[in-house]
Amino acid sequence: xxxxxxxxxxxxxxQFEITYTQCLQADGTALALPHFANPDHLKRLYSxxxxxxxxxxxxxxxxxxxxxxxxxxxxxxxxxxVGIGAAMSPADVLCPYYRELGAQLWRGVKMAEILAxxxxxxxxxxxxxxxxxxPICVPIASQTLHAVGVATALQYRKIPQAxxxxxxxxxxxxxxxxxxxxxxxxxxLPVVFVINNNGWxxxxxxxxxxxxxxxxxxxxxxxIMGEQVDGNDVIAVQYAVERALNKAKMGGGPSVIxxxxxxxxxxxxxxxxxxxxxxxxxxxxQALDPILRLKTYLVGQQLWDExxxxxxxxxxxxxxxxxxxxxxxxxxxxxxxIFTHLYANLPSxxxxxIDDAVKWYG
Amino acid sequence: xxxITLIEAVNRALAWALNTDPDxxxxxxxIGKNGGVFRATIGLxxxxxxxxxxxxxxxxxxxxxxxxxMASMGLKPVAEIQFMGFMYAAFDQxxxxxxxxxxxxxxxxxxxxVIRSPYGAGIHAPEHHSESTEALxxxxxxxxxxxxxxxxxxxxxxxxxxxxxDPVIFLEPSRIYRLFKQVVxxxxxxxxxxxxxxSREGKDISLVSWGASxxxxxxxxxxxxxxxxxxxxxxxxxxxxxxxxxxxASVSKTGRCVIVxxxxxxxxxxxxxxxxxxxxxxMSLLAPIKRVTGYDTVVPLSRLEHCxxxxxxxxxxxxxxxxxxx
Numbered sequence: 001x002x003x004x005x006x007x008x009x010x011x012x013x014x015q016f017e018i019t020y021t022q023c024l025q026a027d028g029t030a031l032a033l034p035h036f037a038n039p040d041h042l043k044r045l046y047s048x049x050x051x052x053x054x055x056x057x058x059x060x061x062x063x064x065x066x067x068x069x070x071x072x073x074x075x076x077x078x079x080x081x082v083g084i085g086a087a088m089s090p091a092d093v094l095c096p097y098y099r100e101l102g103a104q105l106w107r108g109v110k111m112a113e114i115l116a117x118x119x120x121x122x123x124x125x126x127x128x129x130x131x132x133x134x135p136i137c138v139p140i141a142s143q144t145l146h147a148v149g150v151a152t153a154l155q156y157r158k159i160p161q162a163x164x165x166x167x168x169x170x171x172x173x174x175x176x177x178x179x180x181x182x183x184x185x186x187x188x189l190p191v192v193f194v195i196n197n198n199g200w201x202x203x204x205x206x207x208x209x210x211x212x213x214x215x216x217x218x219x220x221x222x223x224i225m226g227e228q229v230d231g232n233d234v235i236a237v238q239y240a241v242e243r244a245l246n247k248a249k250m251g252g253g254p255s256v257i258x259x260x261x262x263x264x265x266x267x268x269x270x271x272x273x274x275x276x277x278x279x280x281x282x283x284x285x286q287a288l289d290p291i292l293r294l295k296t297y298l299v300g301q302q303l304w305d306e307x308x309x310x311x312x313x314x315x316x317x318x319x320x321x322x323x324x325x326x327x328x329x330x331x332x333x334x335x336x337x338i339f340t341h342l343y344a345n346l347p348s349x350x351x352x353x354i355d356d357a358v359k360w361y362g
Numbered sequence: 363x364x365x366i367t368l369i370e371a372v373n374r375a376l377a378w379a380l381n382t383d384p385d386x387x388x389x390x391x392x393i394g395k396n397g398g399v400f401r402a403t404i405g406l407x408x409x410x411x412x413x414x415x416x417x418x419x420x421x422x423x424x425x426x427x428x429x430x431x432m433a434s435m436g437l438k439p440v441a442e443i444q445f446m447g448f449m450y451a452a453f454d455q456x457x458x459x460x461x462x463x464x465x466x467x468x469x470x471x472x473x474x475x476v477i478r479s480p481y482g483a484g485i486h487a488p489e490h491h492s493e494s495t496e497a498l499x500x501x502x503x504x505x506x507x508x509x510x511x512x513x514x515x516x517x518x519x520x521x522x523x524x525x526x527x528d529p530v531i532f533l534e535p536s537r538i539y540r541l542f543k544q545v546v547x548x549x550x551x552x553x554x555x556x557x558x559x560x561s562r563e564g565k566d567i568s569l570v571s572w573g574a575s576x577x578x579x580x581x582x583x584x585x586x587x588x589x590x591x592x593x594x595x596x597x598x599x600x601x602x603x604x605x606x607x608x609x610x611a612s613v614s615k616t617g618r619c620v621i622v623x624x625x626x627x628x629x630x631x632x633x634x635x636x637x638x639x640x641x642x643x644x645m646s647l648l649a650p651i652k653r654v655t656g657y658d659t660v661v662p663l664s665r666l667e668h669c670x671x672x673x674x675x676x677x678x679x680x681x682x683x684x685x686x687x688x
Contacts, residue, residue, distance in 0.1 A: 123468055126468040126469070132434070139458045145424060145427025145430070146427060150432070153437050156387065157435075179427070180424070183424055341464050341467075344528055345527070347556050348556070348603075349556075349603040
């Protein structure tokens, strides 16, 4: 009957689901462990997490004492970076945002380089290792487009490697992210998008970024498989990223992994989260600490004890002290250096400005 | 040898680059089977394959951003943005990344890419299709901005831009895409970047222009010659970085200068040239520098766009004012 819409036929044409993966629960109980989770590797992961946290604390201390500039802490989110680092092979390419400390350290970026960058010296981006990796990316989400460009180059040259790019939960609100996923889907590029969902984009909680129930499902519109992992479970992160990388290298195309974590610190050293975040939230985050749970597991398996703990921390602290000394002994570049890498061949038009800069600043 | 148009010269240069350098990859919207909306890439996908000449999804920001990633890996992406008015969506990637990747990594990662785009008014196009905003890019350290004024310049400068190790914004004046033809030998020879060209020698006044406006400027010079005024015409060609040496040398000879460009007057590239002449060549000036430019308005739609583009008459008028200054 005209106007009666109850009998207009509709049918389900496509359904989607988002999975959640966890290997190690917050209390340190293992649900199931992947093939790589042998004692040596788990201890290596644990040491890397510890190293990342101690270095992070040192970086904040350097900033607080006026020895370094603004710095974004990774406190509480170490497992995402370390898990990514462990999953990647050296010839893969990382296009990070700015909380991938654990991945960068794992891949061989020197601590002194990281300190130099945040201490205001571009030489910190001239990595001595992983020469194809991008430096950290400040303009939010723009790194995802570099990642699909790098992946295009790998695919074009038939190089069986892949790209990992990381973005925050807030970053997924920007067009670059959709544009990058869209191309990756159409061209089936070897790229893995990791969404570091730490719950906060500076002061805005993730519930105010999107009405979607998961960030992973943003991939569905691009025809890419999206999944969630426990981002405070380093084993699950490595497992998911490694699986996605293997798929990409086999020609299986891109993946999106939402790693759920919690930003235990401020956005950066220039931020004060007490302005917008209740203290109780922070306390709840502590119970989910990624390092604590792996330690509980290792101790429970009698793979770790307090002697090893102390020895690990001492080793990290000594290495960090050496890196800080190297950073602090770095002399600033001469003023002419601000022109050196502007172009491969510096336009003659710049010479007068160089002469002026040298005259005033030597 | 046959004569070809500017758009055919662009096509010929792209074909040469694709044929001689496997790292060159063309990306853009509708550049494949369709050959580009102006046909700059016609026949290239057919000849070099869909791996070398690639249609992308419709996003200028994507095109610029992925070019940065491709270039960091040593490829040489040559991207087409369909019209300059659509380049603004790619600003963040061009300014925040392409222009400074070499600098911020101390030369570890570099960005040898070319972004080509038709630009300028005079083709009765819809809104947002007639922009002359080259100054926006000329403001950015790390970029080169190159504008050909003829088929010969388009061929030689585009090949030079593709061979350059840094990002080049290559703006093709759509008004002269098919306006005239020249013999353009397909020999792969480049023309120098960062260099002005003397298009006509003269002793009385220096006329400085680029792109499509060079056409009216040269016509003005021809007419002025019949009036006994010998104008020197300079085709700036690379507006960033500027070859001020050539411009200063010309003005020191003539003592007079009129700058002609289609872009708006305020903070246009003409303002920079005039400021540099004032800083470094004031004593050779016999009269104030004049600028003949687009007006400080939005570029008009087709019915009035001819009133916006600097005309031969406006150029001659400015020259007369300059010549009779006392």
